[in-house]
Amino acid sequence: FSPLLSFLLLSLQTLMLGRQKRGPVITDDDIAQSRRRNAVPCTSRGCTWSKGSNGNVVIPVFISNSYFIIRSLLTFHRTTCIRFVWWRGQSDYIYFFPGSGCWSYLGRQGGLQLISLNRFGCVYLPIVQHEVLHALGFHHEHVRSDRDDYVRIIFRNIQEGQLTVNTNNLNTPYDYNSVMHYSTYAFSISPGELQTITARNSNVEFGQATEMSRKDIRRVNRLYQCSEFKIKTKLSEHLADITCNL
Numbered sequence: 001f002s003p004l005l006s007f008l009l010l011s012l013q014t015l016m017l018g019r020q021k022r023g024p025v026i027t028d029d030d031i032a033q034s035r036r037r038n039a040v041p042c043t044s045r046g047c048t049w050s051k052g053s054n055g056n057v058v059i060p061v062f063i064s065n066s067y068f069i070i071r072s073l074l075t076f077h078r079t080t081c082i083r084f085v086w087w088r089g090q091s092d093y094i095y096f097f098p099g100s101g102c103w104s105y106l107g108r109q110g111g112l113q114l115i116s117l118n119r120f121g122c123v124y125l126p127i128v129q130h131e132v133l134h135a136l137g138f139h140h141e142h143v144r145s146d147r148d149d150y151v152r153i154i155f156r157n158i159q160e161g162q163l164t165v166n167t168n169n170l171n172t173p174y175d176y177n178s179v180m181h182y183s184t185y186a187f188s189i190s191p192g193e194l195q196t197i198t199a200r201n202s203n204v205e206f207g208q209a210t211e212m213s214r215k216d217i218r219r220v221n222r223l224y225q226c227s228e229f230k231i232k233t234k235l236s237e238h239l240a241d242i243t244c245n246l
């Protein structure tokens with residue numbers, strides 16, 4: 001891009017962001033509510049991202065400026081058929097920006113869609129992966145339709161209600177290690193003291209994920225039918241992606 005074209009594109013982005021200045025309504029802690037769709041599962045009604053003829057799901061991104069976010073996105077390249085590319089005017093794309101807090105929309109919205117990653121507290125691998133998984137169409141693990149078999153929700157200790165959502169679990173078992181699972185004091189009226197989520201099997205620890213679990217990865221690959229993706233194992237190949245692909 002020429003500097004002038006880049007400047008014009010940036011001005012356009014700023015204008016579009018300005019229209020959303022007041023920000024979306026956030027529910028479930030970090031899920032922005034779409035005006036166009038708000039129900040779950042959205043994946044059955046076309047909120048997934050489309051697949052290219054080579055079997056990869058190409059998602060254009062605009063990242064204001066963070067090498068760390070790019071590195072985090074590349075973890076999807078290693079384990080799934082999701083491929084993030086720099087936005088070049090495609091109609092549907094994700095715009096990463098440092099808004100207030102960490103939040104994302106659920107599934108592809110159509111057009112520009114935001115993921116907010118505040119500089120303070122959001123730019124960590126599990127959080128970037130978590131918000132991207134929302135944009136790919138995944139809800140929280142602890143709101144899964146079968147969660148009551150695995151965890152107890154202690155509603156009296158919760159600031160706001162937690163609902164069970166009719167999720168598409170993609171035939172994967174409940175996953176305490178999911179990067180989409182909150183910890184035992186989530187939304188607590190007294191964090192560190194009053195628990196809000198406890199495991200039915202008390203030996204299990206959860207909400208401590210430092211990266212996507214194997215089941216998180218398996219779900220992405222099932223939802224996007226990534227059977228033919230090639231796993232890249234060498235870091236040098238990922239770094240090559242940054243210059244070639246992103």
Ligand SMILES: [Zn+2]
Binds near residue numbers: 031140
């Ligand atoms: Zn979330």
